Every structure is written in structure tokens, then in C-alpha cells.
Amino acid sequence: TTTTEETKTEETPAAETTDEVKTYKVGVAIYQFDDNFMTLYRNELKSYMESLQTDTVKYDITIVDGKNDMATQTEQINSFITQGVDLIICNLVQTSSADTIVNKVVDAGIPLVLINREPLAYDADGKPLDEAYEGILNNPGVCYVGADARQSGTYQGEIVAALPDKGDANGDGVVSYVMIEGDPENIDAQYRTEYSIKALTDAGKEVECLYEYLDNWDQTTAQQDVANALSQYGDKIEVVFCNNDAMALGALQSIQQAGRTVGKDIYLVGVDALAEAVQDVLDGNMTGTVLNDDVGQATAAADATKLYVEGSAVEQYYWVDYVKVTKDNASQYVK
Numbered sequence: 001t002t003t004t005e006e007t008k009t010e011e012t013p014a015a016e017t018t019d020e021v022k023t024y025k026v027g028v029a030i031y032q033f034d035d036n037f038m039t040l041y042r043n044e045l046k047s048y049m050e051s052l053q054t055d056t057v058k059y060d061i062t063i064v065d066g067k068n069d070m071a072t073q074t075e076q077i078n079s080f081i082t083q084g085v086d087l088i089i090c091n092l093v094q095t096s097s098a099d100t101i102v103n104k105v106v107d108a109g110i111p112l113v114l115i116n117r118e119p120l121a122y123d124a125d126g127k128p129l130d131e132a133y134e135g136i137l138n139n140p141g142v143c144y145v146g147a148d149a150r151q152s153g154t155y156q157g158e159i160v161a162a163l164p165d166k167g168d169a170n171g172d173g174v175v176s177y178v179m180i181e182g183d184p185e186n187i188d189a190q191y192r193t194e195y196s197i198k199a200l201t202d203a204g205k206e207v208e209c210l211y212e213y214l215d216n217w218d219q220t221t222a223q224q225d226v227a228n229a230l231s232q233y234g235d236k237i238e239v240v241f242c243n244n245d246a247m248a249l250g251a252l253q254s255i256q257q258a259g260r261t262v263g264k265d266i267y268l269v270g271v272d273a274l275a276e277a278v279q280d281v282l283d284g285n286m287t288g289t290v291l292n293d294d295v296g297q298a299t300a301a302a303d304a305t306k307l308y309v310e311g312s313a314v315e316q317y318y319w320v321d322y323v324k325v326t327k328d329n330a331s332q333y334v335k
């Protein structure tokens with residue numbers, strides 16, 4: 001712990017000059033700055049942490065860009081350790097590297113708050129088991145702050161299932177869809193893909209997957225893939241499921257270019273509730289999205305940080321709920 005002793009400035013009467021100011025160094029490693037959702041998250045995290053400062057407690061926050069490269073991020077964590085930070089907040093590039101990072105940070109005696117990408121227990125084939133990750137369970141100095149990706153997928157499917165035709169725009173009895181996926185290693189992408197469809201089949205709909213595209217959360221890649229899908233499958237495509245809004249915004253551009261109309265002959269859903277996507281929901285250009293609460297998650301991560309540096313008890317998991325966003329409630333989520 002870094003402790004700086006400072007004599008108070010002129011405003012303070014001379015008699016009260018002995019207060020100690022503690023400055024905690026917090027290292028924040030983000031998987032990639034070039035990500036719409038994580039940009040909202042990191043800005044919120046910084047400003048909320050600053051708002052937690054008092055006359056005697058200060059946070060010296062350093063935020064670094066992992067550039068979607070695990071080796072780069074590992075170096076950044078090493079450097080935080082060498083600098084002797086008081087706490088590390090980490091948005092892993094690869095959850096499969098969780099052990100390496102967790103062990104390093106725990107060995108250095110530094111508390112670790114993992115955010116956004118939940119490490120799980122995996123089977124021998126790398127398939128996620130429905131079990132919590134031992135690196136968190138076994139280490140009181142490590143916690144995870146996030147949202148349950150299954151819930152977001154379920155909400156996407158429920159938004160479609162609640163439509164008058166349950167997503168069966170062409171009335172042939174089957175919902176034919178394309179799935180636009182984020183980074184396949186990310187549990188958010190895996191669960192959203194699985195649970196969105198599960199919600200539809202649970203609602204009694206027959207489904208047909210025309211194609212799954214791996215678009216790494218990226219708008220431009222999704223735009224190209226949806227353009228290809230629309231030229232290949234044409235009117236067969238009734239629903240475009242996107243694991244996030246950035247990709248849904250790309251999908252929308254291609255849907256409009258192909259002369260298709262959301263809400264009429266095709267449906268489009270995303271996740272995150274980015275400002276632009278919420279506006280598209282209001283305007284009827286997107287069927288719906290799901291709020292991924294960056295403010296709630298950033299707040300929880302900063303609160304956990306405060307507890308750790310104060311030496312208070314910290315829970316192992318902090319969960320923040322997703323919220324369905326459709327035309328009915330979208331006005332509440334305009335940012």
C-alpha cells in the first residue's frame with residue numbers, strides 16, 4: 001500500500017494539519033479500447049472511482065489497452081505488479097489465460113477484480129462447464145463483476161418470441177435465422193448464441209439456423225457478413241440475432257441496403273443498449289436490444305475495489321442484471 005503523507009493546504013486551519021492522505025494505485029487492464037461497450041464501461045469506471053475519492057482517500061488510476069492481444073495484456077499485468085499497484089482490475093483478453101493472470105497477481109499479494117469476461121471451469125475440450133472458476137473460489141483476493149450472459153441471450157429470444165408472429169415473418173412455421181457472433185472464446189458470445197435460440201424453442205417455435213458468423217463483436221465485419229447472408233439466403237432470413245449492438249448496427253446497414261424492412265419482413269436484435277441502438281429500437285429499425293448495464297457493472301467494480309483497499313470483506317461474485325429493451329420502454333434507456 002502506498003501511503004503519502006501530505007500537509008494540508010492553506011484552506012485548512014493550522015491546528016488540523018495532521019490528516020493522512022492515502023493514495024491507492026489502481027491498474028486497470030482493458031482487453032481492447034476499440035470496443036464500443038468497453039469504452040462506455042471504462043469511462044464510467046474512471047469517473048465513478050474518482051467520485052469515491054475523499055479528502056483523505058485518493059485513487060491513482062492507470063488504464064491500459066490490451067489491444068486484444070493476450071501477450072500484451074500479460075506484460076501490462078507484469079508491469080502493474082512491478083509498479084506495486086494496490087489493486088488490479090482486469091478485463092481478460094482470453095479467459096483461457098485466467099489461471100496465469102490470477103496466479104501471478106495472487107502471488108504478488110495484490111487483490112484482483114475481474115470484469116466483463118467471466119472465466120469458468122472448462123472440460124477437456126474447452127467447453128464451459130456450468131461451474132464456477134476455481135481461481136475465484138479459492139482466492140479471497142479475487143472477485144468477478146459481471147452480468148449473466150445466459151440472461152441476455154434468453155431476453156433476446158423472448159423479445160422475438162413475444163412478437164405476434166414469434167419471428168416467423170414469412171409464416172412458413174419455422175423461424176429461419178442467422179447468428180452474428182462475438183469472439184467465440186468469450187462466454188458472453190457462447191451463451192447469447194445458445195440461450196437466445198433456447199428461449200424461442202422453449203416458446204414452442206421450430207427454428208432453423210441458416211448460418212453462424214464469427215464477427216468478433218465488430219460492426220464492419222458484421223455488416224459484410226450480413227450483406228453476404230442476405231444475398232445468399234434472401235427472404236429466407238427472418239431473424240438476425242447479434243451477440244452485441246455494434247454488430248447489430250452493422251447488420252442494420254446491410255438489411256437496409258438489401259431493401260428489407262425491420263419489423264415487417266425481418267427482425268433484428270442485439271445486446272448492450274448502445275445509444276445508437278436504443279434510438280434504432282425507438283425508430284423501429286431494430287426489434288430490440290438488451291441493456292448491458294455498464295454503469296451498474298463499473299459501479300460494482302469500483303465498490304469492490306474500495307472494499308479491498310479498505311481491508312473490508314469482498315464477495316466473490318457481483319452480478320448485475322440485464323434488462324430487455326423494446327419499443328415499449330426504450331425511451332427510458334436513451335443516453
Ligand code: BGC
Binds near residue numbers: 036037038271
Ligand atoms: C458486450 C460486447 C463487448 C464484450 C467485450 C460484452 O459483454 O456485450 O459488446 O464487445 O462484452 O468483452
